Amino acid sequence: MKALLVVDMVNDFVSSNGALTVPGAMALLPNIELAIKKIVEKEGKIIFCNDQHELNDPEFDAYPSHCIKGTWGSAILDSFMTDLHSTIVGKTTFSAFSNGVLDDLLKSMNVHTIFVCGVVTEICIKRTVWSARDIGYETFVLTDCIKGLDDADAGMALMKMGWWDALPIKSTEL
Ligand SMILES: [Zn+2]
Numbered sequence: 001m002k003a004l005l006v007v008d009m010v011n012d013f014v015s016s017n018g019a020l021t022v023p024g025a026m027a028l029l030p031n032i033e034l035a036i037k038k039i040v041e042k043e044g045k046i047i048f049c050n051d052q053h054e055l056n057d058p059e060f061d062a063y064p065s066h067c068i069k070g071t072w073g074s075a076i077l078d079s080f081m082t083d084l085h086s087t088i089v090g091k092t093t094f095s096a097f098s099n100g101v102l103d104d105l106l107k108s109m110n111v112h113t114i115f116v117c118g119v120v121t122e123i124c125i126k127r128t129v130w131s132a133r134d135i136g137y138e139t140f141v142l143t144d145c146i147k148g149l150d151d152a153d154a155g156m157a158l159m160k161m162g163w164w165d166a167l168p169i170k171s172t173e174l
Pocket residue numbers: 051053059066067092
């Protein structure tokens with residue numbers, strides 16, 4: 001079984017009036033929507049991995065407050081269709097795997113191969129891919145469906161993900 005992980009495509013990171021908008025993230029939408037369509041056609045699973053913080057989360061020592069659980073900021077963009085193929089998993093750290101919920105879910109679905117997309121390339125995407133490879137998932141990075149904050153850092157992150165055998169692929173190649 002295959003699954004597409006859509007990381008942090010939530011209002012606070014993507015919408016123009018979000019708390020921590022990633023410039024250019026909105027432009028990923030057509031490619032991510034294509035990736036979702038192709039994975040659903042192959043009967044794969046779509047997992048939205050959304051930042052969901054408590055009001056006093058320690059992450060706010062380093063970053064402005066964002067993605068408070070239950071608020072508009074932590075909700076996925078309205079334009080994404082959620083249906084029987086999709087599940088939303090909350091996360092409070094950079095890696096979508098760190099609280100164990102995602103790994104349990106993927107194992108319950110018999111998923112062995114994951115495709116990762118969303119934001120931010122050099123933060124949550126990199127850390128999620130690192131965790132996935134540590135656990136042993138066959139992992140692909142959708143290079144036309146991710147966006148970094150800094151081009152040089154994002155390029156370095158992609159190189160490191162390659163060292164960890166997370167293979168680059170485009171949405172059109174799915
Ligand atoms: Zn956060």
